[in-house]
Amino acid sequence: MTSRRVVLLAAAGGLAAAALPASFASADFFGGYDLETRNRITMSPAADASDYFLELHCCMRIFNMRDRQYYAQVNAKRTQNREGRDYDVAIGRLRTPRLIGLLRYLLAVLRAEGNSAARALDLVQVGVDYDTTAATEPILQAALADARVAASKNQSSHHQMRVLRLEEATNYVPEWLAAHRNGEPHTDYAPFVYFYLGAGSYESAVYATLTYRREDKGLKAIWNPNGEPVDPAEAARLSAETEAYLAGLPSVRENPLPVP
Secondary structure: OOOHHHHHHHHOOOOOOOOOOHHHHOOOOOOOOOOHHHHOOOOOOOOOHHHHHHHHHHHHHHHHHHHHHHHHHHHHHHHOOOOOOOHHHHHHHHHHHHHHHHHHHHHHHHHHOOOHHHHOOOHHHOOOOHHHHHHHHHHHHHHHHHHHHHHHHOOOHHHHHHHHHHHHHHHHHHHHHHHHHOOOOOOOOOOOOEEEOOOOOHHHHHHHHHOOOHHHHHOOEEEOOOOOOOOHHHHHHHHHHHHHHHHOOHHHHOOOOOOO
16 A cells, blocks of 8 residues: 555656646636635735746746645546545645645735734745745734735635635644654645646646646646656746746736735
8 A cells, every 4th residue: 555655645746747748738727716715815016026926926826726636636536536536636736736735825925914023034945844834834824814804804706715724724734744744745846837646637637737727837837647756946947847837927017816
């Protein structure tokens, strides 16, 4: 039986980068589906927020895509269950990078809002380094307390979504820390890469990609139908390529989130 450590290492991004079929990779099939609606939260930008917008776009778009890939498998298990499809494996593998992506996304929001403690962190080390990840806990807890107060005064979906996402993140950090202490680390060396990690429904994973936003077709991905490990440097290289691609888009100069 595959050990939990192996599964977690798989979720870390240490996986073979398998290309999509050429017909998928070259297809101009990207429609207007806006996943960001699901993850749009309120943000109160600081005076210098524009200095953090590229980082915010990188973290937000990658979390959106990881979230979409995760729920593609969850929904496939619910609605397309077929004999021999190991959806639980795919869901388990995708859970870790999704949640670490969520941590980075929320911290990027806080950094754009001027949170000095969040700005002191290296976001690339969140989900990698123990001390850096531990330092996120009080930051997220304080942000959650503030979000609950704001949501009690404003019932908009964006306020409510901020609370829900911060609750999810604050619940995950202790799990992440405990796993590292127990020698079963949840590690993600690919901050700006999304994943298909084998098993589950390949068709659902492809559909999740092809129905995403047109300008996000340049996001780099690791496709791992067979689960072979690779050097984490490959994931880091793909992350750098995604960041460079997004840096060239005019939209990254703008605040992507609703202001309360």
